[in-house]
Amino acid sequence: MSEYKNFIEDIIDGDLKSGKVQSVYTRFPPEPNGYLHIGHAKSLCINFGLAAKYNGKCNLRFDDTNPSKEDQEYVDSIKNDIAWLGFKWDKLLFASDYFDVMFEAAVKLINKGLAYVSDETAEEIRVRRGTLTEPGTESPYRNRSVEENLRLFYEMRDGKYQDGSKVLRAKIDMASPNVNMRDPVIYRVLHATHHNTGDKWCIYPMYDFAHPIEDAYEGITHSICTLEFEDHRPLYDWVTHNCDFPAPLPQQIEFARLNVTNTIMSKRYLKKLVDEGKVMGWDDPRMPTLSGLRRRGYPAAALRDFCERIGVAKANSEVEQSYLEACVREELNRTANRVMAVFDPLKVVLTNYEGSEELTVENNPNAEPQTYRQVTFSKELYIDKSDFELVPPPKYYRLKPDGYVRLKGAYIIRCDEAILDDNGEVKELRCSVVENSKSGQDVSGVKVKGVIQWVDANNCLNVKARKLQSLLTDVKDGVTDFNERFNEQSLKEVDCKTEKSLFSAKAEDKFQFMRVGYYVMDKDSNGDNLVFNEIVSLKDGFKPSK
Numbered sequence: 001m002s003e004y005k006n007f008i009e010d011i012i013d014g015d016l017k018s019g020k021v022q023s024v025y026t027r028f029p030p031e032p033n034g035y036l037h038i039g040h041a042k043s044l045c046i047n048f049g050l051a052a053k054y055n056g057k058c059n060l061r062f063d064d065t066n067p068s069k070e071d072q073e074y075v076d077s078i079k080n081d082i083a084w085l086g087f088k089w090d091k092l093l094f095a096s097d098y099f100d101v102m103f104e105a106a107v108k109l110i111n112k113g114l115a116y117v118s119d120e121t122a123e124e125i126r127v128r129r130g131t132l133t134e135p136g137t138e139s140p141y142r143n144r145s146v147e148e149n150l151r152l153f154y155e156m157r158d159g160k161y162q163d164g165s166k167v168l169r170a171k172i173d174m175a176s177p178n179v180n181m182r183d184p185v186i187y188r189v190l191h192a193t194h195h196n197t198g199d200k201w202c203i204y205p206m207y208d209f210a211h212p213i214e215d216a217y218e219g220i221t222h223s224i225c226t227l228e229f230e231d232h233r234p235l236y237d238w239v240t241h242n243c244d245f246p247a248p249l250p251q252q253i254e255f256a257r258l259n260v261t262n263t264i265m266s267k268r269y270l271k272k273l274v275d276e277g278k279v280m281g282w283d284d285p286r287m288p289t290l291s292g293l294r295r296r297g298y299p300a301a302a303l304r305d306f307c308e309r310i311g312v313a314k315a316n317s318e319v320e321q322s323y324l325e326a327c328v329r330e331e332l333n334r335t336a337n338r339v340m341a342v343f344d345p346l347k348v349v350l351t352n353y354e355g356s357e358e359l360t361v362e363n364n365p366n367a368e369p370q371t372y373r374q375v376t377f378s379k380e381l382y383i384d385k386s387d388f389e390l391v392p393p394p395k396y397y398r399l400k401p402d403g404y405v406r407l408k409g410a411y412i413i414r415c416d417e418a419i420l421d422d423n424g425e426v427k428e429l430r431c432s433v434v435e436n437s438k439s440g441q442d443v444s445g446v447k448v449k450g451v452i453q454w455v456d457a458n459n460c461l462n463v464k465a466r467k468l469q470s471l472l473t474d475v476k477d478g479v480t481d482f483n484e485r486f487n488e489q490s491l492k493e494v495d496c497k498t499e500k501s502l503f504s505a506k507a508e509d510k511f512q513f514m515r516v517g518y519y520v521m522d523k524d525s526n527g528d529n530l531v532f533n534e535i536v537s538l539k540d541g542f543k544p545s546k
């Protein structure tokens with residue numbers, strides 16, 4: 001973490017200094033209704049990062065108080081993704097384990113005259129709520145006695161009432177300028193089976209009531225959430241205060257959520273893509289989910305670095321996708337081994353070379369200490385068609401008739417003859433190896449400017465390479481609806497020849513295909529069918545905005 005302090009750290013420093021808190025306790029509270037995405041990475045980095053920086057703790061708490069959309073698959077994936085991102089939670093908790101605590105808190109509010117059972121419909125509540133400019137109207141049930149409220153609330157719990165027929169409302173202030181304080185609903189009747197508590201409950205707490213109780217019960221000191229909850233903070237404080245939790249009460253702090261250009265941050269829409277089979281699953285390498293980015297080959301360290309660099313802000317904004325890619329590229333440039341791959345093969349026959357040999361090639365010029373691998377070299381090779389020009393432009397440093405080029409890690413070769421097919425297309429090159437030009441031991445005296453990749457035609461692999469693009473097309477003619485922006489061209493599979501060393505690669509191993517781009521082996525690889533996903537191109541498309 002950097003030396004620079006963000007506004008949350010300023011608040012925490014103040015709280016520690018004033019003695020309001022003795023230590024820092026944060027939490028990450030996902031609802032298990034989908035997979036985590038890059039936006040969640042931001043929240044994870046903040047919450048776990050603060051705990052690490054202040055020598056505190058961070059809980060992973062599943063906010064599973066809504067029974068309808070939650071699933072064990074999501075719980076498992078979320079745990080997996082957080083561990084992959086490199087974070088370790090203190091306690092693993094489920095908000096649904098506190099349903100009894102929440103029920104008792106509600107009873108306490110009733111006893112204090114601070115909550116009442118209402119028979120209003122959702123529509124009646126909405127209408128009586130008023131607007132931003134007009135105060136609300138009090139519920140006709142607002143002045144029920146404590147005894148009546150207790151009896152009705154217990155009956156709600158015991159299953160006496162239909163869904164939607166009764167709610168428990170906090171009794172706060174129908175004239176409050178903050179509409180969230182106008183007697184918000186805190187419990188509702190819902191006959192639904194919960195993935196954790198089964199059929200034990202037929203009433204469930206509302207988020208605004210449940211969340212502060214979860215935080216306070218766990219002793220969270222700083223409850224960090226996104227800006228849309230700013231207006232809910234008075235209610236958050238009202239709940240922890242009136243439910244008599246001990247000091248220090250948790251403090252809610254809001255930050256701006258992460259938005260990335262052309263990137264879907266809505267779990268609902270991501271789920272739709274999965275359900276409709278538009279993608280291969282939640283971990284499709286085009287998905288902005290953490291498991292998708294992982295499969296795409298984005299290193300966890302690059303995601304952490306990205307979140308750190310964009311900082312923590314109080315105003316919403318959108319980060320360029322290319323900035324994320326730049327972070328990924330920087331990390332891979334440091335860590336990924338280089339290998340040779342040819343996408344558009346052109347046969348090269350070395351007329352003065354017989355047999356074959358093993359060459360030792362360095363894996364990564366940035367590695368410390370350096371490591372090496374063996375690559376075979378023989379009479380017949382492939383280079384990329386784009387590295388040869390029959391009629392080259394001036395200053396063309398790759399291969400041309402009667403020209404020289406260095407084959408990476410091998411020899412300098414000279415192009416003696418280009419063989420054309422019936423259409424006049426180059427189909428093969430006859431070349432010769434320059435004597436004494438072996439890499440590392442070159443005493444040939446021949447100076448070349450171009451270095452190109454190649455593979456041994458007699459000992460290479462045929463692999464599939466997936467070229468990936470954003471799932472969304474650019475906003476055009478004002479069309480912002482995701483459904484109309486699905487990029488049908490976002491996945492293309494092409495053939496490619498690579499050096500043999502990739503045969504021993506495992507899923508998630510990342511490489512720089514020299515002069516082409518970064519690629520990761522996909523889990524769809526099996527036996528001889530190897531599949532690689534493009535991670536990022538080599539070139540940096542990011543230009544900082546002025």
Ligand code: ATP
Nearest residue numbers: 029030031039040042043225226257258265267268
């Ligand atoms: P939904 O409301 O669709 O269920 P959510 O994005 O609010 O989704 P949660 O599981 O509730 O998902 O989120 C867990 C935590 O991650 C919350 O604290 C939330 O504020 C934070 N979070 C979610 N999306 C982003 C984002 N784009 N940027 C930063 N934080 C985010």
Ligand code: MG
Nearest residue numbers: 029030031063
């Ligand atoms: Mg949410």
